Amino acid sequence: MHRLAVLAATGLLALPAIAQEAAMPSDADIAKILGDRIGRDQANVGIAVAVIENGQTRFVSHGTIGVDSDVPVDEHTIFEAGSITKVFTNLLLAQLVEAGRIDLDAPIATYLPEGTILPREGGRAITAFDLATHSAGLSGLPEDLMARGLDNPYSGYGAEGLMAWLADYDLPRPIGESFEYANAGTALLAQAIEQVSGEPYVDLLQRNILDPLDMDETSLALTGMERPDMAQGHDAAREIVPYWDFDAFAPVGGLLSTSSDLAKFIAAASGAADSELKPAFDAMLARTRPADGGDSIGLGWFLTDTGQGEIVWHNGITAGFRSFAGFERQSGNGVVVLSNMVTQAGIEDIGMHLLDPALPLREQPQIRTQVEIDPALLDDYVGEYVLGPGAVITITAENGRLFAQLTGQERFEIFPESETEFFYRIVDAQITFDVHAGDVKSLMLHQNGQDLPGLKLVE
DSSP: OOSTTTTSSSSGGGGOOOOOOOOOHHHHHHHHHHIIIIIISSSSSSSEEEEEEEEEEEEEEBBSSSOOOBBBBTOOEEEOOOOOOOOHHHHHHHHHHHHHHHOOTSBBBSSTTTTTTOOOBBBBBBBBHHHHOOOOOOOOOOOOHHHTTSSTTTTOOOOOOOOHHHHOOOOOSSSSSSSOHHHHHHHHHHHHHHHHTTHHHHHHHIIIIIIITTTTOOOBBBBSSSOOOOOOOOOSOOOOOOOOOTTTTHHHHHEOOOOHHHHHHHHHTTTSEEEEEEEEHHHHHOEEEEOGGGGGESSEEEEEEOOEEEEEEEEESSSSOOEEEEETTOOOOEEEEEBBBSSSSSSSHHHHHHHHSSOOOOOOOOOOOEEEOOOOGGGHHHHHEEEEETTEEEEEETTTEEEEETTTEEEEEEEEEESSSSSSSSSSSSEEEEEETTEEEEEEETOOOOOOOEEOOOO
């Protein structure tokens, strides 16, 4: 349920200024992009695209529902949408704001059960606007949740665990001071939405969003509920991985949907289609705060200034799926891209490029090969490495595998391509450990064409 993965910043999507407004790519051009990404680059299994241009929607898909299947994906294939769910949660928030039932600047505890304990800083309380803009000072996830790894980690994790963690949580930075993507913040926001509405999130989602937009192919992956027929998810090695289901974190990343249904949502959000939800959609962009990489963020949506326009978007990543949904604010044109494989290349660049062809497609990352190394070496790499103020990579070893976790994010496995060089599969990034005379004193994170040194902390 990540925004963009390891560094969680739009630095992964370096965007030049737009030279001039251009028509969106044709179906044939889109088909070639998808065919190249899946066939030539082996960087995906199936991709379903929806394009909304001048108020009309068209669909282009390529690939199959599974690596061993010959069933093609299409606009009705269901994918895990991951963190795009956060936009739906924030739309529910905007509806309550428009109805006068939630004040964005009031303490969020006002809208939670009496006696709820939340972290404070310098007398400042966390507000709904802080949570919606990932500016509440929260970092990371409950430790017992993160320890589950990536095999369906959120399944059965309830509100009790989340609220107990928050009650004992010490904020690492002032509330409202800076952006840090926080899944726990959206989960807390959903608790307030449920409390104010007096209804479960799943019912609010259905009545207030899915029904008005005729999104009858969309549901929520709740723990213990039967899952609809859908695409299989794959990791970067093209291996089938488990689906995810959710309890308290369902409002963060539990959405299951199709490119057809999400196109309806984007058309309503952009104004390409008339909707009774327009006042709430407009409220989501009425106020913003700075985010990473020069972007800004409203209620859930990220906004990227392209020089001559603005793209409003969100993406999502689960263990086996990637997703992108967004629109160009001036034209109202929109794009949905759904994928059933988590790859270093990603699909966000496809979404941005379709919204404006002046934005380039990302070059295919170098194909890296995992090698076998002595597991005893891994213990030498364990520790905390400081990249900069507030940015630490924590390296842990478990059952002969090595993991890296950046401050405020989930941990990801890294794979050896030599005794000192490791690579991520979920994003195009690598880590090299600096070993001298048997001692490991630093590492180098390679990403986005940059080499970021990290000094190992000594206990």
